[in-house]
Amino acid sequence: MNRRVAPAQIKAEKPVTAPPAPRATAHERPRVGAWREHHSRSFRTSLQRLTARPGATALTLLVMSLALCLPFLLWLLLDNARALGGHLDDARGIGVFLKPEVDSAAAKSLAETLRQRADVADVVIKTPEEGLAEFRSQSGFADALKVLQSNPLPTVLIVTPKIATAPTRGAPPIVDELARDKHVDQVQYDALWRQRLDAILAFTARLAGVLAVLLGLAALLVVGNTVRNDIAGRAEEISVMQLLGADRAFVRRPFLYTGLWYGALAGLCALILIGVVEIALSAPLGQLTSSYGGRFAIHGLSIVQALALLGASIVLGWLGAWIATTRQLSFGHPQ
Amino acid sequence: MIRFEQVSKKYASGQEALTDLSFELAAGEMAFVAGHSGAGKSTLLRLVALMDRPTRGQITVNGQNFAKTKARHVPRVRRGVGMVFQDHRLLMDRSVFDNVALPLEIAGCTREEIGKRVRAALDKVGLLAREASAPVTLSTGEQQRVGIARAIVGKPPVLIADEPTGNLDPMLSAEIMKLFAEFEQVGTAVLVASHDLNLIKRMGKRVLVLDHGKLIDDFRPATAKAEVPA
Numbered sequence: 001m002n003r004r005v006a007p008a009q010i011k012a013e014k015p016v017t018a019p020p021a022p023r024a025t026a027h028e029r030p031r032v033g034a035w036r037e038h039h040s041r042s043f044r045t046s047l048q049r050l051t052a053r054p055g056a057t058a059l060t061l062l063v064m065s066l067a068l069c070l071p072f073l074l075w076l077l078l079d080n081a082r083a084l085g086g087h088l089d090d091a092r093g094i095g096v097f098l099k100p101e102v103d104s105a106a107a108k109s110l111a112e113t114l115r116q117r118a119d120v121a122d123v124v125i126k127t128p129e130e131g132l133a134e135f136r137s138q139s140g141f142a143d144a145l146k147v148l149q150s151n152p153l154p155t156v157l158i159v160t161p162k163i164a165t166a167p168t169r170g171a172p173p174i175v176d177e178l179a180r181d182k183h184v185d186q187v188q189y190d191a192l193w194r195q196r197l198d199a200i201l202a203f204t205a206r207l208a209g210v211l212a213v214l215l216g217l218a219a220l221l222v223v224g225n226t227v228r229n230d231i232a233g234r235a236e237e238i239s240v241m242q243l244l245g246a247d248r249a250f251v252r253r254p255f256l257y258t259g260l261w262y263g264a265l266a267g268l269c270a271l272i273l274i275g276v277v278e279i280a281l282s283a284p285l286g287q288l289t290s291s292y293g294g295r296f297a298i299h300g301l302s303i304v305q306a307l308a309l310l311g312a313s314i315v316l317g318w319l320g321a322w323i324a325t326t327r328q329l330s331f332g333h334p335q
Numbered sequence: 336m337i338r339f340e341q342v343s344k345k346y347a348s349g350q351e352a353l354t355d356l357s358f359e360l361a362a363g364e365m366a367f368v369a370g371h372s373g374a375g376k377s378t379l380l381r382l383v384a385l386m387d388r389p390t391r392g393q394i395t396v397n398g399q400n401f402a403k404t405k406a407r408h409v410p411r412v413r414r415g416v417g418m419v420f421q422d423h424r425l426l427m428d429r430s431v432f433d434n435v436a437l438p439l440e441i442a443g444c445t446r447e448e449i450g451k452r453v454r455a456a457l458d459k460v461g462l463l464a465r466e467a468s469a470p471v472t473l474s475t476g477e478q479q480r481v482g483i484a485r486a487i488v489g490k491p492p493v494l495i496a497d498e499p500t501g502n503l504d505p506m507l508s509a510e511i512m513k514l515f516a517e518f519e520q521v522g523t524a525v526l527v528a529s530h531d532l533n534l535i536k537r538m539g540k541r542v543l544v545l546d547h548g549k550l551i552d553d554f555r556p557a558t559a560k561a562e563v564p565a
Contacts, residue, residue: 241441243386243424245412245416
């Protein structure tokens with residue numbers, strides 16, 4: 001122990017002054033060409049790694065694509081429901097069904113009284129005859145209607161309230177007043193139904209949004225977890241690369257490309273899944289719409305929506321990998 | 336090239352791995368770090384490679400003061416230090432060529448430059464014919480030579496090796512050490528940790544002897560050129 005060399009002594013017998021380190025080209029900043037090369041290599045090898053274990057990759061992709069396609073399917077449903085709802089835009093009128101015993105003269109005088117009101121824009125009288133004719137032409141029940149001895153339809157007044165007086169929510173007061181009138185059998189206010197439909201659609205839209213966020217998070221975690229496993233499986237490789245002087249970006253790059261590939265492939269799978277669901281539903285839906293006289297058509301995902309899904313999927317994959325690498329790669333202390 | 340000034344390293348466990356260690360290694364100088372296991376040989380090399388930071392004292396490698404080296408500059412500093420490990424740590428899913436090419440890839444060399452320099456490095460360790468082989472198909476000695484080729488392919492000014500002959504028989508060990516001595520001649524500072532005192536003696540190089548984290552001897556042979564075992 002007493003033979004320990006003191007620092008001063010070492011300095012004294014310092015052999016040669018160390019010349020400045022000869023800077024080999026390998027220590028210089030990575031050049032753009034090589035950088036691009038590493039990107040393209042990471043791009044290729046990360047895909048090769050995915051295809052090297054097809055089972056695990058397929059499972060991950062399936063989970064991811066299911067998570068992605070569910071909110072999109074809900075949106076699609078919503079879009080179609082909105083298109084259907086659009087046909088009811090003109091349903092602002094109040095249908096006033098008069099009692100059968102009310103004759104046309106009484107109906108006319110009631111219509112006249114209503115027209116005088118400040119909150120009424122227009123009143124149209126539909127006589128039972130007109131109603132029957134309309135029913136015949138529209139519903140295809142012409143043959144069945146022939147059987148009827150007499151016209152069962154009442155006189156109907158279509159009252160259009162003035163927009164300014166119509167409240168945004170709930171029925172205008174005239175609806176209640178009409179319902180209490182002694183000539184009136186029943187008041188049908190479609191706008192109320194329309195408002196309910198709007199509320200349901202708004203709720204579904206919100207539901208789809210919330211689901212999209214939750215399932216997007218799930219997709220993120222799936223990618224993150226897969227990349228985390230990947231990192232754990234390649235710990236030795238990462239450690240060696242860090243010891244050889246690889247910086248954060250270099251180590252991380254292949255994993256980010258892995259996430260990118262997962263995202264892109266899962267997006268494509270989701271699009272295929274949505275396509276399959278559309279095909280599976282198109283026949284029964286077609287029958288359903290044709291029974292409504294084909295007044296609205298089912299539409300699928302537009303190109304923009306498909307691209308949005310793909311883009312969102314890629315971003316999620318990349319982000320998941322980014323989070324996993326940030327959490328998992330311990331920089332600076334390789335073993 | 337490597338300068339330690341009163342360096343101490345205490346691990347979080349409280350164990351003092353190195354105490355008040357000072358030495359200097361010039362460019363083109365080769366030294367062994369000797370001592371039984373637990374003497375602090377590996378800790379010393381870990382400090383040179385910036386795998387750990389000293390608790391006290393100053394370390395300067397390649398003119399870079401480690402105390403002033405930010406975490407994000409650690410990779411750049413490591414590129415200037417070639418490392419050889421006892422278990423060679425080759426990546427088994429890559430060819431010999433790709434293993435040796437890794438430091439150049441990391442440093443950002445172009446394809447053709449990598450090809451040229453990897454072949455030069457493999458030629459130097461006598462494994463040019465095996466560039467396409469998988470590391471598993473090589474013998475232990477050959478694998479270690481690939482590890483050395485990987486360490487020197489970037490022409491680092493400093494080369495460190497932790498028990499590079501730990502798994503090799505005496506014949507192969509001597510061969511590997513001879514290889515290290517060659518790099519000393521091209522101006523590289525070479526620091527090799529080993530517990531094989533017989534081999535160290537035969538090499539006739541400078542020896543830093545550690546015991547319980549303290550430098551107890553800094554032996555320099557009278558002649559710089561010692562006879563190299565055949």
